[in-house]
Amino acid sequence: MGGSGGVKPEGRLLVAGGYASEAGVRPDNQDFAGFYSATELERIRHGMIAAVADGVGGAKGGRVAAELAVRALIDGFYCQPDTIGAAAAAHAVMGAFNRWLCAMGRSDAMEHAATTFTACVLKGRKGHVLHVGDSRAWHFRDGRLTQLTQDHTRSHPDQRHILYRALGIEERLRLDHHQIALAEHDRILLTSDGVHGTLSGRRLEKLMGARNSADADAAAIVEAALDAGSQDNATAVVLDIVTLPALGHDSLAGDIDRLPILPPPGEGESIDGFRLDSLLSDGRYTRLFRATDTVNGQAVVIKFPKPSLLSESGAKLAFTREILVGSRVASPFVGDVIAVPQERQSQLYGVQPFHEGQTLEQRLSSPISLEEGLSIAIRLTRAVAALHKLDIIHRDIKPDNVILTHDGGLKLIDLGVARLPRIDEFAQNEIPGTPSYLAPEMFTGNLGDEQTDLFALGVTFWRIFTKRYPYGEVEAFSRPRFRKAELPSIYRPELPAWLDSMLTRSVAIDPDERFGDAVELLRALEGGAAVARVNQRVVPLIERDPARFWQLVSLVLFIALVFALVTR
Incomplete structure (x- = not known):
């Protein structure tokens, strides 16, 4: 593994x-x-x-x-x-x-x-x-x-x-x-x-x-x-x-606490030597820009909080978490952060390296082969395993938070809503997550644990392999009704049986029926992928097109019957 x-x-x-x-x-x-x-x-x-x-x-x-x-x-x-x-x-x-x-x-x-x-x-x-x-x-x-x-x-x-x-x-x-x-x-x-x-x-x-x-x-x-x-x-x-x-929460929180939260700037402005070149996204709580650090010429991404929608304490908690996680997790599949010198930064924002590529959500707009889908799933699971090893719960795993880089890499980003051990929690009305990816137990008070992350990971896998949500897309502020999901192979018949089973188990309504942890899920994915590579021969016609297979069998039998009658 x-x-x-x-x-x-x-x-x-x-x-x-x-x-x-x-x-x-x-x-x-x-x-x-x-x-x-x-x-x-x-x-x-x-x-x-x-x-x-x-x-x-x-x-x-x-x-x-x-x-x-x-x-x-x-x-x-x-x-x-x-x-x-x-x-x-x-x-x-x-x-x-x-x-x-x-x-x-x-x-x-x-x-x-x-x-x-x-x-x-x-x-x-x-x-x-x-x-x-x-x-x-x-x-x-x-x-x-x-x-x-x-x-x-x-x-x-x-x-x-x-x-x-x-x-x-x-x-x-x-x-x-x-x-x-x-x-x-x-x-x-x-x-x-x-x-x-x-x-x-x-x-x-x-x-x-x-x-x-x-x-x-x-x-x-x-x-x-x-x-x-x-x-x-x-x-x-x-x-x-x-x-x-390593960065400590108390000292980092103290540094961030001194920074004022100002209305997010606009495209073309400059903040503390960062030139905001283009708007990447304008979300509910944050605004992201592609920017250039004019001190060293590096391309970066800068995230600004929106003070009108997120409380001051919630915003500062989020940025503290993102910097802490980025500084402590060593994984090629987890996004990094760039520390801005205290004397340079004049307001609250976060800086990350800019990775040329596209989000997984953007990639889903075109077909993804089983081989590519497995590669993405394995790398994304490794990212989650690296977080869970440190008792860090991401809490917002979804295709929008996965960057597929042009050089073939993958980065799990948006760590500001992560749950960290012994770190203050958000206010109840600011508990993060995207409804369609929330596990059933999160609608009844669970604030996020390894099992809820695995559920969100499972929903992401469903999107990769079937383009569907296992329980349908959930609107914001609505409470979904979880019923037994259909088999993924109904939507994509060529899914191998082991992947069909894995996808079903990953989004089980009962947490006890899901995978025990990210490492167990990773083993299942890597094991299945290895079998798929060994079996990379010409797929039998009976598997690719059963109707055509039986039509050909019938034709052969008919020809044999005619031949037998003629030569009798």
Whole structure:
């Protein structure tokens, strides 16, 4: 039996970190940098930390303040509850340290001690930047470097060296917090002002684009700053995002919850760099466009919710589910999703790859041979088996949701109505499905399970092989009366007996009389197809045309009788 797909690798947060720090022309180094990769459990619960601090020049204990700031964060962060979030945990630790530093700054031992502070906490698929002062954090992706922080210095050109916010300056700490969605191969850069005060953003971008090891590129950045004439200590920390954990529902739902639901746009408009080239469908709850991502030229499909017909919670649930399923299921027969960077997306929509081809519903407008029908049925069942393996129930299997690609592939799409384990359910009036494909038990309160998916799959098979619905087409909002279905071979006499039986069993009114699961159904299909291939000889005339066969037999017997009488 062919494989049915499986789970995409869950992965884990894996980061390669490197740093370099040099005194330069200064007699001593007031900067301090640290990177703590954490244990596996600490990474899951809290994340990993990198930080840069730059002791304020001219103050006693500037270097001590910088080093203690970084060490305080690393030591105290993992003692905080993991339920309060990275930003709150970091603020709790550094708020206490700031109060202590302010008190020490009033003593002779550390008079006026203060330090800048920029840290990055990497947790799950997000980066949290905590910042005060004029050290900086940067984000490097696809060859472009973006500054994440703003300097807390005076705006006058002659006073830009004067800090108005830093650790030890104010009794009440105000840490800026910037959150970014991470992607594999991203790079995070932290710098002291001895680096970015000399090197432009464009120069740093080029150095980050070298893509050597994190240690090598951090050292190259510091060396370049000193060679360019930096008069301050120079420090750089480089973090390379190697792998990320799989998308989680809570974090994804949080990202989607911030997106407004706006009326769907029209053909020819542009949204967040996506040019809407043509309208593909305008359904009851969503509007689909073929579009072009002007950033990379990729052809995509964009789905927009219709807020007038679908509640805000229902729409956000649907899009959360589609992204989760697309990110977790590894099957060539299940549609993928394309993650849009959080900073790019301004409203709620979903993006998928565009596949050249036609829907199965469109294909049904012309005859489908038994061989082609079996090929489609097998691949579609593999898609459903891959979903069920992860306890995901599609709930809207039908020909409209199956793409047959021009290269011979198949994609089961529209995963936004899927039922996922431990995920919030839709409101009762928004339970999805298409009436003609709903199993009888769904009309009496069943919200969807493996058996209801198998029933919808069976109805789809009936459409493929007979062009009919087993119980007739059901109008929206009507309650059908299920009676024993006719044999499929009545509508298509050349169906082999095993396929006739399989189609009948797949849409049995009683769930217990259907196939046990998608794998059992797949075995029946693949076994029957194998037999059909072995028997691909000339079909006997008695099977192809019984009337003609008996007419010929009668003719032969008549000729034999005449011959016998003549020769007697």
